[in-house]
Structures are given as structure tokens and as C-alpha cells.
Amino acid sequence: MATLLEVKNLETRFKVRSGFIYAVNGVSFSLDKGEMLGVVGESGCGKSVTMMSLIKLLPPAAQITNGSVKLEGTELTTLNKKELNAVRGARVGMIFQDPMTSLNPFLKIGLQLAEGLVYHKKMTMAEALKRSAAYLDMVGISNSAHRLNEYPHQLSGGMRQRVMIAMALLSEPDLVIADEPTTALDVTIQAQIVELVKDLRTKLNTSIIWITHDLSLLAGMVDRIMVMYGGAIVEEAVLGDIYKDPRHPYTIGLLNSIPRLSASNSKRLSTIGGAPPNLFVKPTSCPFAPRCKYKLDRCEKENPVLATVPGASSDSRHRVACWADVRDKK
Amino acid sequence: MNTTTSTEQKVLMRIRNLVKHFPVKIGAYGEKAAVVHAVDDVSFDIFRGETLGLVGESGCGKSTTGFSLLQLYRPSSGSIEYEGTDLVRLKEKELRPIRKRIQIVFQDPYSTLNPRMTIGEAIAEPIKVHELLPTKEIPARVSKLLTDVGLDPNVGNRYPHEFSGGQRQRICIARALASEPEFVVCDEPISALDVSIQAQIVNLLMDIQEKYKLTYLFIAHDLAVVRHISDRVVVMYLGKIMEIATKDDLFGNPRHPYTKALLTAVPEPDPDRELQRKRIILSGDVSNAIDPPSGCRFHPRCRFAAPACSVSKVELQDLGNGHLVACNRLAEIGDQI
Numbered sequence: 001m002a003t004l005l006e007v008k009n010l011e012t013r014f015k016v017r018s019g020f021i022y023a024v025n026g027v028s029f030s031l032d033k034g035e036m037l038g039v040v041g042e043s044g045c046g047k048s049v050t051m052m053s054l055i056k057l058l059p060p061a062a063q064i065t066n067g068s069v070k071l072e073g074t075e076l077t078t079l080n081k082k083e084l085n086a087v088r089g090a091r092v093g094m095i096f097q098d099p100m101t102s103l104n105p106f107l108k109i110g111l112q113l114a115e116g117l118v119y120h121k122k123m124t125m126a127e128a129l130k131r132s133a134a135y136l137d138m139v140g141i142s143n144s145a146h147r148l149n150e151y152p153h154q155l156s157g158g159m160r161q162r163v164m165i166a167m168a169l170l171s172e173p174d175l176v177i178a179d180e181p182t183t184a185l186d187v188t189i190q191a192q193i194v195e196l197v198k199d200l201r202t203k204l205n206t207s208i209i210w211i212t213h214d215l216s217l218l219a220g221m222v223d224r225i226m227v228m229y230g231g232a233i234v235e236e237a238v239l240g241d242i243y244k245d246p247r248h249p250y251t252i253g254l255l256n257s258i259p260r261l262s263a264s265n266s267k268r269l270s271t272i273g274g275a276p277p278n279l280f281v282k283p284t285s286c287p288f289a290p291r292c293k294y295k296l297d298r299c300e301k302e303n304p305v306l307a308t309v310p311g312a313s314s315d316s317r318h319r320v321a322c323w324a325d326v327r328d329k330k
Numbered sequence: 331m332n333t334t335t336s337t338e339q340k341v342l343m344r345i346r347n348l349v350k351h352f353p354v355k356i357g358a359y360g361e362k363a364a365v366v367h368a369v370d371d372v373s374f375d376i377f378r379g380e381t382l383g384l385v386g387e388s389g390c391g392k393s394t395t396g397f398s399l400l401q402l403y404r405p406s407s408g409s410i411e412y413e414g415t416d417l418v419r420l421k422e423k424e425l426r427p428i429r430k431r432i433q434i435v436f437q438d439p440y441s442t443l444n445p446r447m448t449i450g451e452a453i454a455e456p457i458k459v460h461e462l463l464p465t466k467e468i469p470a471r472v473s474k475l476l477t478d479v480g481l482d483p484n485v486g487n488r489y490p491h492e493f494s495g496g497q498r499q500r501i502c503i504a505r506a507l508a509s510e511p512e513f514v515v516c517d518e519p520i521s522a523l524d525v526s527i528q529a530q531i532v533n534l535l536m537d538i539q540e541k542y543k544l545t546y547l548f549i550a551h552d553l554a555v556v557r558h559i560s561d562r563v564v565v566m567y568l569g570k571i572m573e574i575a576t577k578d579d580l581f582g583n584p585r586h587p588y589t590k591a592l593l594t595a596v597p598e599p600d601p602d603r604e605l606q607r608k609r610i611i612l613s614g615d616v617s618n619a620i621d622p623p624s625g626c627r628f629h630p631r632c633r634f635a636a637p638a639c640s641v642s643k644v645e646l647q648d649l650g651n652g653h654l655v656a657c658n659r660l661a662e663i664g665d666q667i
Contacts, residue, residue, distance in 0.1 A: 042525055
């Protein structure tokens with residue numbers, strides 16, 4: 001399949017009073033056209049900052065210090081603000097976690113949806129509203145013509161997230177970045193949204209990056225998974241391999257620590273000791289080493305590189321950043 | 331817990347017809363008075379030594395129920411019998427001696443620790459308020475509590491901001507234990523924590539329960555965790571109980587259409603299972619608690635709803651073995667669920 005996005009050696013840091021927080025430390029990955037990629041990790045692992053760095057949707061304190069981001073050959077890191085605005089919302093759509101705060105409470109739904117089309121596609125307001133209504137229908141909001149005249153507070157959380165999804169898809173982007181879009185929702189509403197996105201994806205053939213902390217959620221949804229820790233990718237593979245043949249001690253620990261609904265035992269859960277790293281110092285060794293039970297001397301001296309897993313087939317695209325070979329130790 | 335002897339077990343708390351309504355003002359200028367029916371006529375028992383899971387979606391009244399049991403909210407009506415005393419009838423002063431026996435661990439360990447108190451002071455507070463120990467013996471007791479929750483006993487003079495989320499939740503647990511309670515409400519104690527930390531806290535709560543012989547009301551929306559930690563489970567929807575059962579019955583043989591839908595909505599970390607699984611997608615959203623649906627509160631979203639469901643009153647029916655279900659169409663639905 002054709003490559004849509006190519007990210008190489010991306011580094012992003014935040015300026016704070018006492019120095020820098022090294023949020024993203026050399027992330028490289030690619031995304032195919034029509035592919036759905038899940039990005040999983042705990043808070044502070046750099047998953048959101050990495051994806052927001054792609055279109056420089058970052059607070060002023062953030063600096064992208066290295067790396068390249070190519071969207072169908074166009075380098076995004078060197079674009080100026082005006083050029084970036086032609087990418088954001090047009091070629092790359094966004095769905096944020098909290099639909100409560102990402103819609104403007106003072107503006108009608110219709111105006112917020114149509115605004116992007118008028119700006120990017122130079123449509124008239126009437127055309128834009130007509131198309132907005134069609135997209136509201138598509139995301140399962142009934143009585144769409146009437147809804148256009150409503151304000152965000154008149155909709156429930158799940159409905160607002162549907163509006164955000166419609167908004168992200170309106171200008172037919174190549175890529176949609178969904179940043180924990182269901183975390184703020186109840187589990188039955190989450191199930192609705194997941195079904196909707198899966199359905200839309202087959203209809204529209206859009207590439208999707210789905211950021212989450214929930215490995216369970218990704219299991220029925222994405223094509224490939226990237227696991228992040230301490231600002232770096234520690235493991236990536238096609239869907240099945242991450243769950244059936246995890247090779248990074250962090251991925252293994254994470255999978256073992258999730259209680260399963262189908263299991264009825266009440267034995268102790270296995271845990272990962274310690275806590276995630278703070279990133280005030282740029283990691284020069286494996287960021288997971290202090291919590292790792294397979295740690296070698298080398299792990300505390302040298303940062304592991306993300307390399308193809310020994311014995312992996314080429315279509316599993318299985319890469320892991322670990323000096324210890326934990327294949328037989330699980 | 332041996333499930334077949336549930337009737338012989340000692341009841342620690344008997345909750346009968348608990349109602350909690352919140353008066354609110356609605357309309358653009360707050361000109362209209364209304365009532366939020368947060369908890370509406372809820373009855374259940376909590377047995378000594380068990381973990382009772384309480385699950386449901388946001389706004390179903392699970393936290394309000396927990397707070398009402400502890401009299402943090404005074405119920406609008408109903409009774410909460412604790413060791414023969416109806417807590418609802420007691421005055422604040424009469425409640426004082428009972429409060430040390432019933433404690434709570436809140437969801438957010440960031441906002442429930444005073445940033446200007448050392449954690450030693452925070453943990454010592456309940457001991458001082460209830461005058462449980464002479465002042466001289468308090469530091470040793472605080473160190474013991476810190477050890478019990480897996481922290482270094484010498485960190486008592488540090489402040490909350492020096493600790494991570496998981497460590498803070500450990501501190502909150504130590505504080506809840508300080509007055510030697512027998513009943514602890516755990517109100518979503520792991521929801522605010524990172525995935526790799528959640529398992530640590532779940533294990534700690536289970537260890538502590540064994541060591542201190544505690545009874546838990548474990549409120550959560552994460553059903554997998556509830557299955558792991560609970561003996562019995564109560565499912566709530568919009569202020570009403572839909573189903574009560576032992577965990578094996580509830581997860582293995584759910585009888586209420588809402589429970590069933592809730593269970594199928596939970597994803598599992600197993601792609602083979604996930605890709606094959608048939609999910610029951612509930613349409614619509616949870617209805618409004620200011621103007622709840624008539625009849626069965628779940629009927630607008632229920633795939634088995636009949637016209638009668640919007641009219642007739644629903645009571646919990648006993649299916650045996652402590653399995654109670656609030657559904658008038660149980661017989662018609664049968665195995666189709």
C-alpha cells in the first residue's frame with residue numbers, strides 16, 4: 001500500500017522554568033493510506049505530543065528540535081503558519097478527547113461545522129451548511145437540519161463527540177488524528193462511537209491514528225499498534241502480534257496487569273513496579289530499565305534502538321526497542 | 331465467599347427505600363425549580379466481610395448512593411441500618427462515633443489531600459479527631475499505616491505534591507484506615523490512575539481487606555476490575571437498581587437487558603475475541619434524571635421494550651441465590667438475552 005505519512009526521528013521538548021521536558025525523543029514511523037494505527041501508552045509517555053507535533057498543534061512552550069514529517073511527500077515541519085492552516089482541518093482532521101471543551105459554546109453547531117468548509121473549500125455558507133447536515137446524518141445524528149441551529153449544550157456528550165467526528169471528516173481529510181476520543185464517554189456510548197468510526201472508515205477510506213491508554217479498546221479496531229513509553233516507541237506490530245507475541249517487557253507487563261471481563265479468578269493482578277519516568281533529563285539509557293525485570297547491564301548504559309524483531313515475518317512489521325530478548329521468558 | 335449461604339451471612343448494612351433528590355434551578359435565569367432524582371427507592375444489603383461492587387454509567391446514582399450510606403449526603407427518605415441503628419435518624423453529633431467505623435477512599439487523590447498538610451498530618455488527623463491514641467503514640471501508628479500501604483515509613487513529613495498519583499492514592503487509603511474502620515466506600519479509587527498503577531492499587535485494596543477484615547462498597551464503571559475484586563455486584567441505571575447478583579451469576583448469567591448490553595460494551599485485550607464478538611449497541615443516551623422515563627427507566631433504550639414497560643411499575647424479582655432483577659419481561663425475554 002502507498003505510504004501517506006512518514007515520520008523520521010521526531011524530537012519535541014517543552015521549555016519550563018527549570019529547563020526542558022523531553023516529551024518526544026526520536027520517534028520514527030510510517031502510516032499507509034487507509035490504515036488505522038493505534039497509539040497506546042500511559043499519561044506523559046508522549047503519545048499525544050508526538051501526534052500533535054505532526055501538524056504543530058502545540059502550546060508556545062513546545063519546540064520541535066529535530067526530525068521530519070512528510071505527508072505524501074510534503075515536509076510539514078518547515079511550513080509557516082499560513083501553510084500549516086491549509087493542512088490543519090483540511091488534509092489532517094482532529095478529534096479531541098473532551099467534546100465539551102472543544103466546541104465553542106457561543107456558536108451554533110452549524111456555523112462551527114460550516115466554517116472549515118468556507119475557509120478551506122471556498123464554499124458559500126449555504127452549500128457548507130447543506131454538506132454539514134449530510135455529514136451529521138452520516139454520523140447518526142437525526143433531524144440534522146434542526147440540529148445545525150442548536151448550541152453545544154443542547155447535545156449530550158456522545159452527540160457532541162459525533163459532531164466532532166463529522167467536523168473532522170467534513171473536508172475529506174487524508175488523515176484523522178483521534179486523541180482519546182472515547183475516554184470521557186461512558187462505556188455504552190464508547191461502543192457506539194467505536195462502531196461508528198469503524199463503519200465510516202470502510203466508507204471513506206481515511207487513514208486514522210487513534211491515541212488511547214486502553215489496550216483493550218484497540219483490540220477490535222485497528223490494523224497496527226504502536227506502544228509508547230518515556231517519549232519513544234518501544235514496540236510496534238500488526239494487531240494480533242502485540243497481543244499474542246509481545247516482545248517488550250513493558251507491553252508484556254501492561255497486558256498482564258489488565259483484568260479481563262471473561263476471567264473469573266480473583267488472584268492478585270500482576271503489576272509493573274515503580275512509576276513512569278519524569279522526562280526532565282533526556283533519556284540516554286532505556287527509559288523502562290528502572291522498572292524492568294529483564295534488565296541487563298547494557299540497558300542502563302545505552303538507549304535501545306527500535307529494530308525488527310528476530311524471526312518476525314515481514315508483513316507483521318514487528319519492531320521492538322529492547323536489548324534483552326524476552327521471547328522465551330514470558 | 332460462599333455464595334450458597336448468603337442468607338445466613340451477617341448483614342452489616344441494610345439499605346431500605348433509599349431516596350436522594352437534589353433540588354435544582356433550571357431555565358436561563360434559574361427561574362424554574364426542579365428535582366434531580368439521583369437515587370430513587372433503592373434497597374439492598376451489604377454483608378460483613380464482602381466486597382459489594384456498584385456499577386453503572388455516569389449519572390446513575392452510584393456515587394450518591396455511596397455518599398448517602400456514609401451520611402455525607404443526608405438522604406431524602408429511606409433507612410440505612412448499620413448494626414441495628416438507623417443512621418438517617420441520627421443527629422450529626424450522634425453520628426460522630428460511628429463515622430470512624432465507616433470511611434471512604436475518593437476517586438481523585440490530587441484534590442482530596444490538603445496540599446498544605448504533610449501526609450503524616452493528614453493520616454494522623456482522623457486519629458486525633460476521634461481521640462483514638464495518646465499523642466505520643468501517633469507517629470508510630472502513622473509509620474505503621476504507611477508501611478501497610480506499601481510506602482516508606484519515613485516519608486510522613488513530606489507534602490502531597492512530592493508523590494505520584496499511585497502513591498497519593500496509597501496515602502488516601504492509609505488515611506481511611508487510620509480510624510480503624512470496618513466499612514470502606516471505595517469511590518472509583520483507580521479511575522484517575524495510569525493503567526500500570528491501577529493493578530498495584532487493586533492488589534493493595536485486596537491485601538488490606540484481608541488484613542484489616544474490611545467490608546467494601548466498591549463503586550466503579552470499569553466492569554473488568556469490578557469482576558476481579560467483588561463478591562456480589564449491584565447494577566444501577568438512572569437512580570434505580572436493575573440487577574443484583576453474585577459476581578459469577580452477574581457476569582456469567584446476566585438477566586437484565588441493561589446488564590447484558592453493559593457487559594458486551596466492554597472491550598477485551600484479545601483481537602480474536604473482539605473481532606468475532608457480537609456487541610449489543612444501545613441506541614441513544616441515558617435519559618435525564620430531572621425528568622426520568624415513566625415505568626421502567628431503561629425502557630427507551632431497551633431492545634425488548636414492550637408498550638407496557640413505559641407504564642407499569644418495576645420491582646426487583648428474586649430468582650434465587652440472591653439474584654434479583656428489575657424487569658417485567660423476564661419470562662418473555664428468557665434466553666434471547
